[in-house]
Amino acid sequence: MNVTVSLGSRSYAIVVESGALGSVGGRLRALGVGARAALVSDAAIMRLYGKTVADGLEAAGFAVTLVEVPEGEAAKRLDVAAQCWDALLAAGLDRTSTVLALGGGAVGDLAGFVSATYMRGTNFVQLPTTVLAQVDASIGGKTAIDHPKAKNLIGAFHQPRLVVCDPTTTLTLPPREFSSGLAEIVKHGIVLDAEYFGEVERDAAALLARELPVLERVIGGSCRLKAGVVERDEQEAELRAVLNYGHTIGHALEAASGYARFAHGEAVALGIAAEARLARRLGLASEETVGRQERLLEAVGLPVRIDAVDVEALLAAITRDKKARDGHVPFVLAPRIGAFRLVYDVSPDDIRAVMAELRPGRG
Ligand SMILES: NC(=O)c1ccc[n+]([C@@H]2O[C@H](COP(=O)([O-])OP(=O)(O)OC[C@H]3O[C@@H](n4cnc5c(N)ncnc54)[C@H](O)[C@@H]3O)[C@@H](O)[C@H]2O)c1
Numbered sequence: 225m226n227v228t229v230s231l232g233s234r235s236y237a238i239v240v241e242s243g244a245l246g247s248v249g250g251r252l253r254a255l256g257v258g259a260r261a262a263l264v265s266d267a268a269i270m271r272l273y274g275k276t277v278a279d280g281l282e283a284a285g286f287a288v289t290l291v292e293v294p295e296g297e298a299a300k301r302l303d304v305a306a307q308c309w310d311a312l313l314a315a316g317l318d319r320t321s322t323v324l325a326l327g328g329g330a331v332g333d334l335a336g337f338v339s340a341t342y343m344r345g346t347n348f349v350q351l352p353t354t355v356l357a358q359v360d361a362s363i364g365g366k367t368a369i370d371h372p373k374a375k376n377l378i379g380a381f382h383q384p385r386l387v388v389c390d391p392t393t394t395l396t397l398p399p400r401e402f403s404s405g406l407a408e409i410v411k412h413g414i415v416l417d418a419e420y421f422g423e424v425e426r427d428a429a430a431l432l433a434r435e436l437p438v439l440e441r442v443i444g445g446s447c448r449l450k451a452g453v454v455e456r457d458e459q460e461a462e463l464r465a466v467l468n469y470g471h472t473i474g475h476a477l478e479a480a481s482g483y484a485r486f487a488h489g490e491a492v493a494l495g496i497a498a499e500a501r502l503a504r505r506l507g508l509a510s511e512e513t514v515g516r517q518e519r520l521l522e523a524v525g526l527p528v529r530i531d532a533v534d535v536e537a538l539l540a541a542i543t544r545d546k547k548a549r550d551g552h553v554p555f556v557l558a559p560r561i562g563a564f565r566l567v568y569d570v571s572p573d574d575i576r577a578v579m580a581e582l583r584p585g586r587g
Pocket residue numbers: 266268269295296297300327328329330331333353354355356357360361362363364365366367375376393394395396397398401488
């Protein structure tokens with residue numbers, strides 16, 4: 225499946241196809257970029273998929289430099305970015321050259337930041353290998369490194385020239401990492417597309433079993449939805465906030481638990497369950513709308529019940545949310561499947577009440 229992200233002169237294609245990693249060289253050649261390329265990845269991913277990409281690039285005539293970075297969030301640091309700049313300079317990359325990110329969202333965010341800043345911007349290609357990176361992080365041009373005091377604080381918008389998602393790469397993900405990425409897929413369905421949500425409901429078991437045709441269709445559908453949002457709101461003015469569904473409470477759960485207790489998608493699943501219940505509590509959504517969201521999350525291996533949350537710490541984390549405006553944190557709520565609404569007047573008592581509903585054993 226091919227999805228186009230239409231952004232005028234910054235438009236690009238997202239290719240979603242099993243085996244597509246082998247075709248990256250030819251696709252990049254077709255964009256008419258310079259002959260030098262740097263492939264940025266961590267050691268494990270380089271071992272799994274680096275050769276396929278590098279061989280293809282070389283066969284297409286590129287001079288390829290491999291740049292290895294630490295795994296996961298540890299890649300998103302200024303000293304790692306500086307090492308990448310050094311490697312690019314040593315290999316003679318210039319503004320016509322291309323930086324390719326092969327890996328999860330962390331490698332993509334770092335390599336995108338390096339590409340955005342090296343010589344004021346080189347060509348950039350995303351080769352995402354986690355579900356989260358394929359349906360979310362690789363699309364939209366947000367790049368960043370972390371600051372010791374806050375995640376993603378230092379960054380730039382820098383759209384890729386090409387995104388290649390090869391669903392076969394997700395077969396090597398640990399189960400928890402795989403399911404975690406599915407939370408973003410469920411999120412896209414809930415707030416953007418009822419028909420897509422219905423397809424994911426129908427295919428949930430096959431998706432969890434990682435059947436390739438289903439993976440390809442579901443990941444492709446989710447890329448299409450995220451691309452549509454990015455097209456309508458490239459720089460995150462208003463509409464892009466819809467992608468924050470489940471994340472206001474999800475991020476706060478992560479922050480209040482020191483980022484150790486939950487995988488990101490687990491926190492988002494709990495955030496969706498809580499925010500679904502907020503919509504019902506405020507009289508916007510039906511019980512059935514809440515139930516469908518929770519059932520699908522559970523069907524793809526994600527939690528919707530939680531005990532022992534420090535709700536006051538959670539509330540404090542919500543008010544520190546960087547999306548807060550004048551002390552009000554906007555909530556994206558789903559009045560029904562396939563629709564959303566921004567709500568500004570959620571009270572702390574509403575949040576206390578829905579978190580109490582999420583305790584195991586409750587309805
Ligand atoms: N730029 C954006 O719009 C955006 C959106 C969402 C998230 N993010 C960022 O994405 C990051 C999280 O990304 P993530 O969830 O992909 O995690 P990750 O990048 O931290 O990767 C998690 C782990 O999975 C491993 N891995 C990756 N692909 C694999 C594969 N195919 N098989 C086996 N192991 C594999 C990695 O080596 C790593 O150890 C965060 O830093 C977050 O801030 C960015």
